[in-house]
Amino acid sequence: MQDIxxxxxxxxxxxxxxxxxxxxxxxxxxxxxxSQDVLNTADAVMxxxxxxxxxxxxxxxxxxxxxxxxxxxxxxxxxxxxxYGHYDVQxxxxxxxxxxxxxxxxxxxxxxxxxGAIFARGACDDKGQMYMHVKALEYMTKNDKLPCNVKxxxxxxxxxxxxxxxxFVPRNKEKLANDVILISDTGMIANDIPSITTGLxxxxxxxVEVTGPNRDLHSGLYGGAVAxxxxxxxxxxxxxxxxxxxxxxxxxxxxxxxxSTEERAEMAKAPFSLEKYKNALDIDDVYGEAGYTTNxxxxxxxxxxxxxxxxxxxxxxxxxxxxxxxxxxxxxxxVPNQEWEEITQLFKKxxxxxxxxxxxxxxxxxxxxxxxxxxxxxxxxxxxxxxYEQTFGKKPIPxxxxxxxxxxxxxxxxxxxxxxLMGFGLDSDAIHSPNEHFGxxxxxxxxxxxxxxxxxxxxxxx
Amino acid sequence: MQDIxxxxxxxxxxxxxxxxxxxxxxxxxxxxxxSQDVLNTADAVMxxxxxxxxxxxxxxxxxxxxxxxxxxxxxxxxxxxxxYGHYDVQxxxxxxxxxxxxxxxxxxxxxxxxxGAIFARGACDDKGQMYMHVKALEYMTKNDKLPCNVKxxxxxxxxxxxxxxxxFVPRNKEKLANDVILISDTGMIANDIPSITTGLxxxxxxxVEVTGPNRDLHSGLYGGAVAxxxxxxxxxxxxxxxxxxxxxxxxxxxxxxxxSTEERAEMAKAPFSLEKYKNALDIDDVYGEAGYTTNxxxxxxxxxxxxxxxxxxxxxxxxxxxxxxxxxxxxxxxVPNQEWEEITQLFKKxxxxxxxxxxxxxxxxxxxxxxxxxxxxxxxxxxxxxxYEQTFGKKPIPxxxxxxxxxxxxxxxxxxxxxxLMGFGLDSDAIHSPNEHFGxxxxxxxxxxxxxxxxxxxxxxx
Numbered sequence: 033m034q035d036i037x038x039x040x041x042x043x044x045x046x047x048x049x050x051x052x053x054x055x056x057x058x059x060x061x062x063x064x065x066x067s068q069d070v071l072n073t074a075d076a077v078m079x080x081x082x083x084x085x086x087x088x089x090x091x092x093x094x095x096x097x098x099x100x101x102x103x104x105x106x107x108x109x110x111x112x113x114x115x116y117g118h119y120d121v122q123x124x125x126x127x128x129x130x131x132x133x134x135x136x137x138x139x140x141x142x143x144x145x146x147x148g149a150i151f152a153r154g155a156c157d158d159k160g161q162m163y164m165h166v167k168a169l170e171y172m173t174k175n176d177k178l179p180c181n182v183k184x185x186x187x188x189x190x191x192x193x194x195x196x197x198x199x200f201v202p203r204n205k206e207k208l209a210n211d212v213i214l215i216s217d218t219g220m221i222a223n224d225i226p227s228i229t230t231g232l233x234x235x236x237x238x239x240v241e242v243t244g245p246n247r248d249l250h251s252g253l254y255g256g257a258v259a260x261x262x263x264x265x266x267x268x269x270x271x272x273x274x275x276x277x278x279x280x281x282x283x284x285x286x287x288x289x290x291x292s293t294e295e296r297a298e299m300a301k302a303p304f305s306l307e308k309y310k311n312a313l314d315i316d317d318v319y320g321e322a323g324y325t326t327n328x329x330x331x332x333x334x335x336x337x338x339x340x341x342x343x344x345x346x347x348x349x350x351x352x353x354x355x356x357x358x359x360x361x362x363x364x365x366x367v368p369n370q371e372w373e374e375i376t377q378l379f380k381k382x383x384x385x386x387x388x389x390x391x392x393x394x395x396x397x398x399x400x401x402x403x404x405x406x407x408x409x410x411x412x413x414x415x416x417x418x419x420y421e422q423t424f425g426k427k428p429i430p431x432x433x434x435x436x437x438x439x440x441x442x443x444x445x446x447x448x449x450x451x452x453l454m455g456f457g458l459d460s461d462a463i464h465s466p467n468e469h470f471g472x473x474x475x476x477x478x479x480x481x482x483x484x485x486x487x488x489x490x491x492x493x494x
Numbered sequence: 495m496q497d498i499x500x501x502x503x504x505x506x507x508x509x510x511x512x513x514x515x516x517x518x519x520x521x522x523x524x525x526x527x528x529s530q531d532v533l534n535t536a537d538a539v540m541x542x543x544x545x546x547x548x549x550x551x552x553x554x555x556x557x558x559x560x561x562x563x564x565x566x567x568x569x570x571x572x573x574x575x576x577x578y579g580h581y582d583v584q585x586x587x588x589x590x591x592x593x594x595x596x597x598x599x600x601x602x603x604x605x606x607x608x609x610g611a612i613f614a615r616g617a618c619d620d621k622g623q624m625y626m627h628v629k630a631l632e633y634m635t636k637n638d639k640l641p642c643n644v645k646x647x648x649x650x651x652x653x654x655x656x657x658x659x660x661x662f663v664p665r666n667k668e669k670l671a672n673d674v675i676l677i678s679d680t681g682m683i684a685n686d687i688p689s690i691t692t693g694l695x696x697x698x699x700x701x702v703e704v705t706g707p708n709r710d711l712h713s714g715l716y717g718g719a720v721a722x723x724x725x726x727x728x729x730x731x732x733x734x735x736x737x738x739x740x741x742x743x744x745x746x747x748x749x750x751x752x753x754s755t756e757e758r759a760e761m762a763k764a765p766f767s768l769e770k771y772k773n774a775l776d777i778d779d780v781y782g783e784a785g786y787t788t789n790x791x792x793x794x795x796x797x798x799x800x801x802x803x804x805x806x807x808x809x810x811x812x813x814x815x816x817x818x819x820x821x822x823x824x825x826x827x828x829v830p831n832q833e834w835e836e837i838t839q840l841f842k843k844x845x846x847x848x849x850x851x852x853x854x855x856x857x858x859x860x861x862x863x864x865x866x867x868x869x870x871x872x873x874x875x876x877x878x879x880x881x882y883e884q885t886f887g888k889k890p891i892p893x894x895x896x897x898x899x900x901x902x903x904x905x906x907x908x909x910x911x912x913x914x915l916m917g918f919g920l921d922s923d924a925i926h927s928p929n930e931h932f933g934x935x936x937x938x939x940x941x942x943x944x945x946x947x948x949x950x951x952x953x954x955x956x
Binding site: 061063064122123125126129192193219235237239244245246247248249250251252253254256257258259263264265266270271273313315316320321326329330333334335337338339341342345346347348349350351352353354355358359365388389390391398434435459463464465466467 | 523524525526584585587588591653654655681695697699701706707708709710711712713714715716717718719720721722724725726727728729731732733735775776777778779780781782783788789791792795796797799800801802803804805806807808809810811812813814815816817820821822823825827850851852853860861895896897898921924925926927928929
């Protein structure tokens, strides 16, 4: 029997190569052109769970992509950890901005990852972080170190709203029964500043379509005389923020949790350099809601961003056209207490109300999710904190994240258990962007830390 | 020797088939993927001019696509007509909105074209209208009816700004010397309301690029904390019009010709039904600058329209990204006296000045052109008016168009002659849109009318 450090050191290259193989499959759930690849990835994950020591592994059919389920139950009197992750990835667009092909993983050193990082779509989000749990299980089963029961639920639609998971979970409450849910799909502050995410923002994602004339028109003959859907769309979107960058949708802020001065002072202690932040993004200034700091703007405050916009002629050269239609994808990040479905309705009602005569507007809700908070006195949080202290040599900082994992609040509602977000990625890992990567040090540190979580959680549960 | 009506009736099917063959070549000048097709179209036009009776035809090299030149000089003491047209076409996008393939011409009847119309990209703009002149020349040469000298200059870059023509014309003033320039690249009010375009709007076409962070970012982690280039672009574009839809660029209106109450009253006499206009476009209201009618808004007033916008994720499904860059193509239609290069500079200066901290803005001028007016006492206009009266049975109405043919003011400056815009298309022919078409009646009526122009112009020049 080996300890975890020497097991990792003996198997390091295999761990890396197995992840690389998984990253080669382009499991883009948002684009149906990749549907066979998504299914092939599910099969690969199933095999990996079997090899890592799960007693029973199955592909659970859903209305969409299947959910991979695996378990190893050693004693029904012991606590059960449910690991959640996802095997789908974001689209790789814009592909021309990648320095190497997104599904042909390469290892390169970076300033923040001197031991190398794997560059590929999904390297960090979430194949790499999910696979840490598979390899941690392998260590525990092969070395007789598993102190409790474990269940894995790995889905294939996280990047498109987890609709099938929302269908699956309430129908499988018994199968999924657990004492704590463990997810690695977030980040930490820095490799020498470990942190655990205790709060997530909610999300409402919509697509809007503005229709003007019933066909594309010549801008010379009609320009100035009919509503141009693109001009109208820009005016409508622009009006969604006022001069202080507050969102203007009536009722939008009604349920927003306002933090106390003390809480905001506590948050302000997290290490942050505005200069480094601006330099890393090559921007001359930050931009956001008046009255809040950068760290507050991207964590405790709700926001509204256009994620995509298109209409008219976008090819090479010039075309003097007035488009018939213009489109945008718009998402709102929400904070705890804001109800995402209510916000979607408020957006829809408001956006339709501000359409000028001469255009028709359609708002199509895409998906959404609630915000979430884990209290730091929860034993799951405490077990994770002790695990990080063990492997990083320092206590992790509890941190609110600006991102959303909508299913976390679903789990709380349906499975009545809290989720612990042990993320090992860095903000600079470029998830959802070209050149996504995941540090090899981080990958191995995750595999090292996870078994301690199982050990401490089992102890604290006694 | 035949008269023109019987010649057309004898050769009608051949005239139609020859045009259809020309329309099959996708001469899209805006997209380099079609460059061989553009060149092939030039060859086809050269052959057509030779067959129609030009004594000398040549392909004139330029920095871009070649200009087809042909001439038939019968007597240097007689006047010379220079015919201008273009053999390139607009891009066919969005192709999925065409009822038949854009480069596979079909003849279909429509309400306005009960004798059938040819549906294809370029059918009206400008292959069909240009080819009327070739067939009119054929009639005159084959039947010994050419009363004066004729030169043809057919270019391949009209849809992308005629840059090579602007290079060619000043270098070939002697070759191009003429007494009047004849162009069919505009429309008329209706088949029973002939009209001749006496004014054109100018154009300034620019592309703008807004850059925020140096890479695409996850909207959860960064949303609300950095300037989102798409949101910023919408705000910047929205601010270009005030609440009365006046353009807010400082100095934009300084040189705009203001028409007198009498002139506006004269314009208002043109037949126009707001209900029919709205029904034809399926819009519930028109939209435009306060204080002006629809016909004024699209002819005597300058305008600013977004012709294309893009940024972020525009594929299927959802992607929670903050794009690094957002783009728009913006064109301004100008009226006589506005200098297009000055307006481009005013736009650039203003647009750059309104960029908020946190983004960089680049404005790239595409192309432009001056507005233009032909006085109706010009003998070219009078010859055209008499020609229409002969073939339509009624006097044509002089009309200001909202469109731009930037090279018309170039011709006036370099060649010192006036241009007569004898357009035979209808506004409903969907030029620059899917399902562009050209009425067969209009095509043949153009061929019939043009020889009378030559006859009257030669007479009036004595």
